[in-house]
Structures are given as C-alpha cells and as structure tokens.
Amino acid sequence: MKTRRIIGLSIFATGLIWFQVAGRFEAHRIDEQRAARPVTQTRAAALRIDSDRLMEVVTMLSDLKFEGRAAGSPGGLAARAWLLERMKSIGLQPVSGSYVFPFTFTRMRVSGRVDGAGANVVGQCLGRDTKAPVFVVSSHYDHLGIRDGVVYPGADDNASGVAVMLAIAEHCQRTPFLRTVVFAAFDAEEAGLQGAKSFLIAPPFPKERISLNVNLDMVSRNDKREIFIAGTHPWPLLKAPLELVAKRAPITVLFGHDKPAAIAGGVEDWTNQSDHGPFNSAKIPFVYFGVEDHADYHQPTDMADKINRGFFVDVAETVLDAVLQLDVAFATVPPK
Numbered sequence: 001m002k003t004r005r006i007i008g009l010s011i012f013a014t015g016l017i018w019f020q021v022a023g024r025f026e027a028h029r030i031d032e033q034r035a036a037r038p039v040t041q042t043r044a045a046a047l048r049i050d051s052d053r054l055m056e057v058v059t060m061l062s063d064l065k066f067e068g069r070a071a072g073s074p075g076g077l078a079a080r081a082w083l084l085e086r087m088k089s090i091g092l093q094p095v096s097g098s099y100v101f102p103f104t105f106t107r108m109r110v111s112g113r114v115d116g117a118g119a120n121v122v123g124q125c126l127g128r129d130t131k132a133p134v135f136v137v138s139s140h141y142d143h144l145g146i147r148d149g150v151v152y153p154g155a156d157d158n159a160s161g162v163a164v165m166l167a168i169a170e171h172c173q174r175t176p177f178l179r180t181v182v183f184a185a186f187d188a189e190e191a192g193l194q195g196a197k198s199f200l201i202a203p204p205f206p207k208e209r210i211s212l213n214v215n216l217d218m219v220s221r222n223d224k225r226e227i228f229i230a231g232t233h234p235w236p237l238l239k240a241p242l243e244l245v246a247k248r249a250p251i252t253v254l255f256g257h258d259k260p261a262a263i264a265g266g267v268e269d270w271t272n273q274s275d276h277g278p279f280n281s282a283k284i285p286f287v288y289f290g291v292e293d294h295a296d297y298h299q300p301t302d303m304a305d306k307i308n309r310g311f312f313v314d315v316a317e318t319v320l321d322a323v324l325q326l327d328v329a330f331a332t333v334p335p336k
C-alpha cells in the first residue's frame with residue numbers, strides 16, 4: 001500500500017490531473033484487493049489457536065459433574081456459571097450491562113405442554129470501528145442432560161463449538177477485529193433452538209446492527225477430515241470470501257446442506273437444524289460450521305476422548321480465518 005501511495009505522490013509532482021486519476025485507480029484497486037486478500041499469508045507459521053485451551057474447554061464442559069448440561073438443570077446452571085467466569089476472564093465486555101439473559105419457553109409435546117427455562121451467556125469483543133455492523137458468533141452450551149440415569153456428556157455436541165467460539169474470542173481480545181463481535185453461548189438449543197429464538201425476540205441490542213451470524217455446532221470430529229459450511233446458498237454474497245478460506249484450509253471444507261432436499265438431490269437441509277435458523281428467519285445472513293452426524297451423535301458416548309484433536313484444531317483455525325476474512329470482506333457494506 002505504501003508503495004502505491006508513493007507512486008501516487010510522484011505523479012502529483014508531475015501533474016494534478018494525473019494524480020487524481022491515479023488516486024481513483026488506487027482506491028478502486030484497494031477495494032478489490034480488500035475482498036480478495038488472504039488475511040493469513042503464513043497460516044502454518046501463525047499458530048493462533050491454543051490447542052490445550054481448546055481441549056480444556058471441551059473436557060471441562062463434557063465432565064460428568066455438569067450432568068450433560070440440560071437447560072435449567074443443576075448441571076446446566078453449573079456449566080452456565082463456569083462459562084460466565086470464562087468469558088469474564090477472557091476480557092469480554094457485557095452487552096447492555098449484562099452477560100446473562102434468562103428466558104422461558106413452552107413446547108407442545110405428544111405428552112402435553114412442557115414449560116422450560118434457560119439463559120444465554122453473552123459477551124462482546126469491541127471492534128476498532130464501534131459503529132460498524134456487528135457479527136454474532138454463536139454456539140449452544142446445553143445438551144441432553146441425564147436420561148434413564150445415564151449422562152449424555154455432549155463433547156462434540158456442542159462443547160466443541162463453545163471451545164472454538166471462546167478461542168476466537170481470545171484472539172479478538174488480543175487483536176481486535178474491525179467490527180464488534182458478540183459471542184453468544186445459547187441455552188436450550190436441544191429443546192428447539194430456544195436460546196437463539198429468545199435472543200432474536202428480545203435482543204440485548206438492536207438486531208438491525210447484526211450483519212451476520214456465524215454458528216458453530218459439532219465441529220470436532222470427522223474421519224474424513226471434512227467440515228461443512230452452510231449458508232452460502234441463501235446468502236450468495238458470502239460465497240467468494242468463504243471460498244478463499246476453503247482453498248487455503250488445512251482440512252476439507254465442503255459447501256452445502258443449505259437448500260431444500262427436493263432441489264439438493266435428497267441431501268438434508270440443515271437450515272433449521274441449529275441456532276442459525278432463527279437468524280435466517282429474521283433475514284440475517286448466517287454461516288454454519290458443522291460435521292456430518294457420527295456414531296456417537298446424541299449418544300452417551302459423545303465424549304472428549306473421541307475427539308480428533310488435530311482435526312479439531314484445524315477446524316478452529318479455519319473458523320477463525322473465516323471470521324477474519326468476512327470481517328475484512330464486508331468492511332464497509334454488510335452482506336445483506
């Protein structure tokens with residue numbers, strides 16, 4: 001950039017008109033390059049994710065003492081308290097004066113009406129431009145709890161997503177992004193995306209400020225080292241920056257699971273399968289990261305020791321790369 005500026009100035013010395021032409025050309029080029037420029041030129045050398053801390057979060061949240069983190073259960077409340085302290089220790093700021101946003105919900109089951117309660121844990125990392133539209137990076141911290149006396153630890157689903165979310169928050173606190181990023185640990189996802197729904201019905205700040213949701217749910221294991229990105233079909237402006245990320249990722253990044261199965265050759269549509277669904281319904285673009293279901297999905301065997309640590313760290317790096325790339329790609333214009 002500096003080189004280009006010096007060339008511009010030398011042109012100024014020889015004629016104002018030429019300077020103006022060069023200046024305009026340069027501005028145009030910078031805009032183009034901004035969207036195309038890889039954020040991490042030396043990915044392999046730049047270890048930005050602390051893999052020990054990543055695993056520490058998964059091991060902690062999937063510990064039996066949290067009893068599978070069912071919304072409203074003693075284990076769920078204990079997990080919430082741990083998360084709150086972790087967000088504070090990372091340095092995240094409260095949103096509208098609070099970190100914890102309680103809500104209630106009602107579900108109609110075959111057995112009748114079921115009332116429930118939960119609370120989202122939310123913190124923000126202030127951006128360099130506090131007026132820019134914000135990103136919401138989300139992951140649900142609840143899981144299935146105890147069923148028939150058996151604890152469902154939910155390591156991949158979704159202690160893994162929470163761990164990656166917190167790793168991005170730590171990076172943001174060290175090196176602030178252009179925009180403010182709100183980190184939302186949603187509760188009661190397993191009870192029907194209740195935390196995300198509540199967040200959008202009663203947002204802790206005007207939801208018009210949200211330009212994108214990046215949702216993480218099950219991101220730590222896949223035998224083929226593949227992760228899916230959903231969201232670029234309904235929100236095609238996201239495709240170009242995310243393709244750049246996919247190209248340089250150390251894992252296989254696949255696009256899909258974001259259109260009706262009828263037009264996708266029977267491939268399952270995940271648009272309403274996790275917390276990005278309510279954002280999409282509210283006309284807010286989303287990017288979802290997640291793996292295909294595995295043998296331990298929604299089983300008591302979804303434990304931390306099943307996680308593929310190498311893949312998990314590579315996914316975390318890829319998600320961080322994506323958030324950084326989108327932060328730059330949509331520096332001035334939100335992806336709506």
Ligand SMILES: [Zn+2]
Binds near residue numbers: 189
């Ligand atoms: Zn999940």
